[in-house]
Amino acid sequence: MAGRKGTGPWDPYTGADLGEGEWIEYSPAQKAGLDAPRFCPECGRRRVIQVTPHGWTAVCSRHGETDSAVADLR
Numbered sequence: 001m002a003g004r005k006g007t008g009p010w011d012p013y014t015g016a017d018l019g020e021g022e023w024i025e026y027s028p029a030q031k032a033g034l035d036a037p038r039f040c041p042e043c044g045r046r047r048v049i050q051v052t053p054h055g056w057t058a059v060c061s062r063h064g065e066t067d068s069a070v071a072d073l074r
């Protein structure tokens, strides 16, 4: 467990602690899926975002890489 704050899971776009009942409101770009999810939903850490020709990849120092092709499955 990260133990950084709260319990998670965390919202990947805003970093809000969903486990603590934080409410989130997405921006238009986030609703459209145009914005890369900068936060790891598993630990709430800020991820390293790289924009690629196909979308983006997001790398968490603990949980590794996610790319936009995977996120589209939501």
Ligand SMILES: [Zn+2]
Residues within 6 Å of the ligand: 040, 041, 042, 043, 044, 045, 060, 061, 062, 063, 064
């Ligand atoms: Zn993580």
